[in-house]
Amino acid sequence: MGKRAIISVTDKSNLIVLLKALEQCNFEVISTGGTARAIQTLINENRMKLKLVDITSITEFPEVFRGRLKSIHPMIEGAILFDPNHPGDQEEAQKVGIKPISLVVCNFYKFKSDISFSPMGEEEMLESMDIGGPTMVTSAIKNHKSVAVVTDFNDYDKIAKALTDNDGELPLTLKRELAVKAINHVADYRAENAIAITRLLGSEETLRKKWIHGDKIGNYGENWHQSALIFRDEQPFGSNVVSGKQVHGSDMSYNNYVDAAAALEVVREFSETCCAVIKHTNPCGLATGKNTVQALERAWQGDPVSAFGGVLAFNRDVGIDIMKALSERLNSQGKHGWFVELIVAPSFTPEALEYIKGKKSKERLRLLAVGHIGKERASTELKDIPGGVLVQDRDNELFLTRNIRSLFKPSYYLEDEKNKVKRLVGVVTRKIPPIEKEGLFRFAWIAAKHTKSNAVIIAREYEKGLYQMIGMGAGQPNRKDAGGKLAKSKCSENLTLEYDIITGRAAPHWSEILASVKDEFETWRGKLENKSVQEYINQELGEKCVLASDAFFPFRDGIDEVADIGVKFVIQPGGAMKDSDVIEAANENGMGMIFTGMRHFRH
Known part of the structure; x- marks a missing residue:
């Protein structure tokens, strides 16, 4: 039995590439209306021997209702849905004279969703909505093991090569890949239909793409005057709330x-x-x-x-x-x-x-x-803005290097493959952070990554191998204030309170914060050796702390502003025009600084 393909496309780009492959593999091509005329022209111009069959000769039924009904017919849909490997399907197909179609090539009418809302515009919009194309494509998706479905002319070169390399057959892996692209093409097209027609007919506007079931949330949204729904992903990736x-x-x-x-x-x-x-x-x-x-x-x-x-x-x-x-x-x-x-x-x-x-x-x-909390998470994220939706890769990485240890080396340039540039990473100062601090540096970097930009945080190793954030400046218009006014002051405030708790100066309720280690207060008090609160702060902030910035310091003032509290280690992406000034400031203040090569803005 000869192989058959059906081609019905609005965009006829690159069609000759596919036709030549079909000719070489002895396909019979079924087509409709304008597509059939375009294919016949290409056959004549290229002196091809490809057999072209008008769809009406298969269905024995003319195009009717101004072209509204062309391909929706049992002889076409049955040929796509028919599974040649199923004995029952074979028997039924023989009884009614249906021959299988093994390749569906289709892209849809341009939907006129931006017309004026008038009686004439309404008719124009509805007439532009493709019915037969999505029906044919959906049928092919359902039977994708037997029928390949192509909706993107950019895939024609790949399809042509695969056909000629495999005697007219496409590998199942490729069929699955094409089916995935096709079902999303149908979904996007129908979502566009749904949004525009909902607006046209005056009902409440909805967005139906990935999220299907919306449930009301509480009595209000972010604020009292807002209402809210939550749409649930039916197939979420990883643990989620x-x-x-x-x-x-x-x-x-x-x-x-x-x-x-x-x-x-x-x-x-x-x-x-x-x-x-x-x-x-x-x-x-x-x-x-x-x-x-x-x-x-x-x-x-x-x-x-x-x-x-x-x-x-x-x-x-x-x-x-x-x-x-x-x-x-x-x-x-x-x-x-x-x-x-x-x-x-x-x-x-x-x-x-x-x-x-x-x-x-x-x-x-x-x-x-939420169940097991693993590292798995979605690869993309969306942000709704007036007029559209922004989509980007999710910020799932930490460093440009594979791990934190690779940053504890003298500075070197590393290729940023995503942006095709080389970035400076590693230790950029005369003071070299000891490798034993890698856990603290990593902790500080994660804290900065998850804090709103501009973000500067200070983290401490409060016990060997255990870490806490003790100062944070979040969401500031400039990095100097994030560190110099907020992270620094919060850090001093927290360490002053800790000093007062240990020495018994704080009100009793404050000691409840560290209730599990109350028995150790006396030992800690003895180690203070009559230090003043400022001496205690300097002691804790020296070699025990790391300051992290989610993005580069544009000027040296970001470093100068925090130097007076005694921080000796800094981790930041680097990459500023004035990196050399920032490095100089760190050297002047006896700091060890690491560049990660990766920024973590969070808006």
Whole structure:
């Protein structure tokens, strides 16, 4: 049985390439109207022997209703849907005289979605909507193991080569690839139809592409006067807060979802036990710990005032000890209970759930179990703006190098393959950060990556191999203020409070922040050796801390502004016009600085 293809295209670009391959492989080509005339012209001009058959000779039915009905016919649709490898299909096809079609080449009418909304415009829009093409393509997708479907003329060269290399057959892997492209082509076309016709007919506007089922969220959206829906991805990639199972508390709000998603993305970066405290998508607290309680304490210490009403995320299961800490410890107002809106975690132990359900003060606390938190995440992200949607690769990387250790080398140039440029990476100063600090540098860099730009953060190794963020400047118009006015002052404030807690100067409720290590305060007090609070701050900020900036310092003032607090290590992308001035400032202040070669703006 000879092979048959059907070709019906509005855009006839590059068609000759495909026709020559079909001729070489002895295909019979079925076509319609204007496409058939265009193919016949190419056959004549190139003196081809390709057999061309008008669709009406197959269907024995004329085009009717001004061309509205051409290809939708059992002899065509049946030939595409018929599975030649199925005995029952073969028998039925023989009875009704249907011969299989093994290749469908189709692109659709240009849909006139931008016409004026008038009676004449309405008719023009509706007439421009393709019916037969999407029907034929969808049929081919359903039977893609037997029928290849081509919707993009840019694929003709690849298809032609594959046909001639394989005696008219296409590999299944290629058929699957083409089917994926085709189903998305149909979906995009029908989405365009849906949006325009919904507007035309005066109904509520919807967007139906990837997200199908929209559910109302709470009583309002981001603000009281806004309403909100959530559309759920039916096939999400990796753990996420939308697919998570809420096991306790009030219904999730719009802001809960936004902050929970930000919190999950932070803790996902760590393999060690980690806690993030999120406020308005920024980590106001972040720490690793030997256990979840220690991680919570050190994260909360990062900004105990801002933590009030925030969202917590853990990358480990949450047990009763966390619930007790949140319920029983004194807060910054001296009252019992650390108030948070929501906790995101892989799961919650039965003991934790039983405990919290017995606490009236925590009856609204939302607990969201998202399952195993792995590194997997979607590869793209969307941002809706007036007039369109921005789509970009998700910021899933950390450094231009493969790992942090590759940055602890004298500076060198590394190819940025994405942008085809060489970037300076590694240690750029006279002071060389010791390799033992790589964990601290990595932690600081992750914290900066997940903080709104312009972002400067200060991180500390509070115990060997354990890290916390102790200063943060987020969302500033300039980097000098982010570091010099915010991160620096918050760092000094936190370390002053820590000094007062250890020495007993702070009000009793403040010591609750570090309740699990209260027994060690006396030992720590002895090590202070009558140091003043400023001496203690300088001690902690010296070799124990790293300052991280999500993007390069454009001028040396960003370094000069933080030098007075004694920070000795810096990690930043590099790449500024005045990098040499910034490096000079770091050298003058005795700092060791690393360039990562990768920026992490977050808007």
